[in-house]
Amino acid sequence: MATVVEPxxxxxxxxxxxxxxxxxxxxxxxxxxxxxxxxxxxGPTEQSPDEAxxxxxxxxxxxxVPTWPREYGGxxxxxxxxxxxxxxxxxxxxxxxxxxxxxxxxxxxxxEYGSEEQKREHIPAIAKxxxxxxxxxxxxxxxxxxxxLQAFAADAGxxxxxxxQKTWTSGGQWADKCFCLVRTDKTKKHEGISFVLxxxxxxxxxxxxxxxxxxxxxxxxxxxxxxxxxKADRVGAEGQGWTIGKRLLEHERSNLSGxxxxxxxxxxxxxxxQMAKEYRGTDDRGRIADSDLRMRIVRHEMDLRAFALTxxxxxxxxxxxxxxxxxxxxxxxxxxxxxxxxxxLAVETMGMQGLGWEGEGFSEAEIDQTRTWxxxxxxxxxxxxxxxxxxxxxxxxxxxLDHQ
Amino acid sequence: MAILNEDQVxxxxxxxxxxxxxxxxxxxxxxxxxxxxxxxxxxxxxxxAEMGWAGIVVPEAHGGAGMGYLSLGLVLExxxxxxxxxxxxxxxxxxxxxxxxxxxxxxxxxxxxxxSGEIVATLAIDEGPIFAPEAIATRAxxxxxxxxxxxxxxxxxxxxxxxxxxxxxxxxxxxxGVARMHRAMVDHRSHADIVFEAAPADRLAGGGDxxxxxxxxxxxxxxAAEMLGLAEAxxxxxxxxxxxxxxxxxxxxxxxxxxxxxxxWFTELQLMRSAVEGALEAIDAGRSDIDQAVSLAKAIAxxxxxxxxxxxxxxxxxxxxxxxxxxxxxxxxxRVLETMWGNAAYHRERFARLNxx
Numbered sequence: 001m002a003t004v005v006e007p008x009x010x011x012x013x014x015x016x017x018x019x020x021x022x023x024x025x026x027x028x029x030x031x032x033x034x035x036x037x038x039x040x041x042x043g044p045t046e047q048s049p050d051e052a053x054x055x056x057x058x059x060x061x062x063x064x065v066p067t068w069p070r071e072y073g074g075x076x077x078x079x080x081x082x083x084x085x086x087x088x089x090x091x092x093x094x095x096x097x098x099x100x101x102x103x104x105x106x107x108x109x110x111x112e113y114g115s116e117e118q119k120r121e122h123i124p125a126i127a128k129x130x131x132x133x134x135x136x137x138x139x140x141x142x143x144x145x146x147x148x149l150q151a152f153a154a155d156a157g158x159x160x161x162x163x164x165q166k167t168w169t170s171g172g173q174w175a176d177k178c179f180c181l182v183r184t185d186k187t188k189k190h191e192g193i194s195f196v197l198x199x200x201x202x203x204x205x206x207x208x209x210x211x212x213x214x215x216x217x218x219x220x221x222x223x224x225x226x227x228x229x230x231k232a233d234r235v236g237a238e239g240q241g242w243t244i245g246k247r248l249l250e251h252e253r254s255n256l257s258g259x260x261x262x263x264x265x266x267x268x269x270x271x272x273x274q275m276a277k278e279y280r281g282t283d284d285r286g287r288i289a290d291s292d293l294r295m296r297i298v299r300h301e302m303d304l305r306a307f308a309l310t311x312x313x314x315x316x317x318x319x320x321x322x323x324x325x326x327x328x329x330x331x332x333x334x335x336x337x338x339x340x341x342x343x344x345l346a347v348e349t350m351g352m353q354g355l356g357w358e359g360e361g362f363s364e365a366e367i368d369q370t371r372t373w374x375x376x377x378x379x380x381x382x383x384x385x386x387x388x389x390x391x392x393x394x395x396x397x398x399x400x401l402d403h404q
Numbered sequence: 405m406a407i408l409n410e411d412q413v414x415x416x417x418x419x420x421x422x423x424x425x426x427x428x429x430x431x432x433x434x435x436x437x438x439x440x441x442x443x444x445x446x447x448x449x450x451x452x453a454e455m456g457w458a459g460i461v462v463p464e465a466h467g468g469a470g471m472g473y474l475s476l477g478l479v480l481e482x483x484x485x486x487x488x489x490x491x492x493x494x495x496x497x498x499x500x501x502x503x504x505x506x507x508x509x510x511x512x513x514x515x516x517x518x519x520s521g522e523i524v525a526t527l528a529i530d531e532g533p534i535f536a537p538e539a540i541a542t543r544a545x546x547x548x549x550x551x552x553x554x555x556x557x558x559x560x561x562x563x564x565x566x567x568x569x570x571x572x573x574x575x576x577x578x579x580x581g582v583a584r585m586h587r588a589m590v591d592h593r594s595h596a597d598i599v600f601e602a603a604p605a606d607r608l609a610g611g612g613d614x615x616x617x618x619x620x621x622x623x624x625x626x627x628a629a630e631m632l633g634l635a636e637a638x639x640x641x642x643x644x645x646x647x648x649x650x651x652x653x654x655x656x657x658x659x660x661x662x663x664x665x666x667x668x669w670f671t672e673l674q675l676m677r678s679a680v681e682g683a684l685e686a687i688d689a690g691r692s693d694i695d696q697a698v699s700l701a702k703a704i705a706x707x708x709x710x711x712x713x714x715x716x717x718x719x720x721x722x723x724x725x726x727x728x729x730x731x732x733x734x735x736x737x738x739r740v741l742e743t744m745w746g747n748a749a750y751h752r753e754r755f756a757r758l759n760x761x
Contacts, residue, residue, distance in 0.1 A: 273761040298756045309678035320407050330671040394663030401658040
């Protein structure tokens with residue numbers, strides 16, 4: 001056994017040394033820990049020269065999308081190597097400057113379903129972080145019931161003419177391109193849907209940002225009026241969009257649930273227990289003074305640890321080929337619960353100081369906490385609401401029955 | 405499911421098959437109906453010992469398999485699924501005290517007898533109805549131990565007690581200076597109050613000051629593994645039932661309100677499994693945070709089994725309230741296991757303390 005494993009470990013350790021040296025050379029230490037968790041949602045901000053240089057370096061190396069094939073600009077790393085890279089980045093406070101929906105959702109889907117021409121056209125630009133993508137799925141009457149979508153692509157020979165409305169288009173106002181589900185046949189439900197790529201700068205595309213309860217506008221309503229879309233920009237066959245679109249949602253869910261790093265943010269930041277001691281003080285035994293709050297923080301902390309153990313178990317099970325892990329399908333809901341509980345507890349811990357909206361009298365961290373709390377209400381809604389996930393768990397995993 | 409090696413996969417499959425064939429819930433029902441004073445079937449215990457289970461956490465040098473706690477957990481989970489009445493958990497907990505704190509002579513004397521299934525051993529810690537290892541009145545002096553222990557698992561038959569006294573853990577044989585009083589509990593297993601009166605006692609000198617806590621952690625982790633078996637079985641029974649029971653002209657399984665309830669329950673089971681396996685793995689790896697891992701596991705296991713035992717009764721409706729149905733057995737055993745070695749509140753408090761909250 002050992003003789004089989006050791007060479008692999010040696011190779012990984014060699015890779016670790018290589019990654020460490022490369023990061024030492026290219027990661028600007030001024031950017032240590034400066035990752036903005038919400039940057040993908042809050043839109044483009046002015047990049048400092050350091051940030052631009054870091055993004056360029058990672059883009060050229062392909063390590064922003066470490067496991068994508070090298071021939072399309074990815075890193076070509078194995079999963080084990082990618083984990084090592086991640087560990088080495090965490091060790092020095094480095095972060096991945098390449099992200100967004102192109103990386104999380106569209107890229108993996110196009111690698112699976114796209115034509116060779118489409119891959120060569122789109123993947124390298126995503127790998128370098130040069131093109132921003134948005135998702136044209138939801139419509140005002142087709143959110144959770146996505147198969148009901150109405151945006152229509154009329155056949156016009158070598159191209160389609162698209163009319164309709166999309167909503168909840170994350171980052172639509174900053175996007176260059178949109179991967180979009182449109183109806184190409186009104187007589188069929190699922191089989192009438194196609195997956196097309198729309199240029200957000202094309203004539204007839206209009207976006208209107210939607211302001212959220214947190215005050216930010218990360219989403220848009222998107223209107224298509226006689227937008228011309230070449231058929232060459234359809235992914236897969238006409239009518240195959242539902243299958244491709246579903247596959248993309250799997251990538252979305254696994255990213256949202258934390259397999260892609262989302263959940264790691266839950267483990268960052270000041271521990272709630274420490275916050276509570278600072279804001280609430282301690283009793284004569286040195287415990288958080290508010291005993292009810294203290295125990296709710298403990299319950300949350302235990303939930304978080306069990307979640308972390310489940311993420312780890314799920315990854316190990318997937319790797320060891322013990323069959324598909326049931327754990328993966330529940331991660332989104334647990335991740336959402338933990339995210340929201342954490343934010344609620346943090347706000348409660350700070351009292352009125354945790355409910356500031358803007359201006360004097362509140363620290364930046366306090367305002368951030370308020371906004372994070374409000375924004376966090378979305379995590380149990382987007383990417384398939386918790387109720388939809390429960391339907392999926394009940395029917396696909398537990399084999400529960402359809403209502404007759 | 406944790407990543408298992410070949411031996412563990414074999415052990416798990418064998419345990420599951422044996423439990424389903426030889427120790428299904430009907431076997432427990434038969435034992436209950438017979439009013440067995442021992443609380444377990446001696447022939448079944450011998451069969452378990454012959455399969456090597458009694459020696460899973462006994463080192464190979466002393467006739468055991470030395471496989472560790474994750475392996476022990478696989479067997480306890482399989483037994484727990486069917487409410488298997490076995491003294492394995494209690495014996496393994498006592499074994500951990502000998503392995504961690506016993507001298508060479510003590511280990512050589514007792515461990516082979518445990519591994520062969522010749523004797524049943526158990527821990528005697530609590531002196532009241534609540535797990536309170538910091539409040540021990542039992543005293544030992546000049547090799548004689550006196551004190552009263554409450555609710556000792558397998559106390560009716562155990563031939564070896566590991567007893568907590570104010571200055572450490574002691575080995576006490578079951579024969580001299582030991583009076584047993586059976587406590588008839590809701591789960592119809594063996595629990596007994598034990599009065600030690602100048603019972604000959606042999607101190608476990610190893611393991612340091614924290615020996616009792618280390619042993620209690622291993623007992624709690626083993627119990628959590630048994631709880632995992634109960635919770636999963638309760639869930640599966642309920643899910644199967646919902647697929648057959650018709651109300652309002654529909655299978656219950658087709659109602660969204662019940663689907664979401666089952667999905668939520670299933671979700672908690674996944675977290676429970678991770679926490680329980682995490683604790684067993686922490687013990688096997690000798691990690692420095694075994695205490696935290698165990699408190700996490702026992703608190704979550706207690707909460708989730710609590711939920712499971714309520715849901716199995718509620719979702720079976722009236723039939724679940726009848727003695728003819730097995731649901732009540734799960735409810736009753738669940739509460740006992742939740743209470744043993746610290747309930748959820750105890751372990752949350754300990755977890756808070758360990759984390760400086």
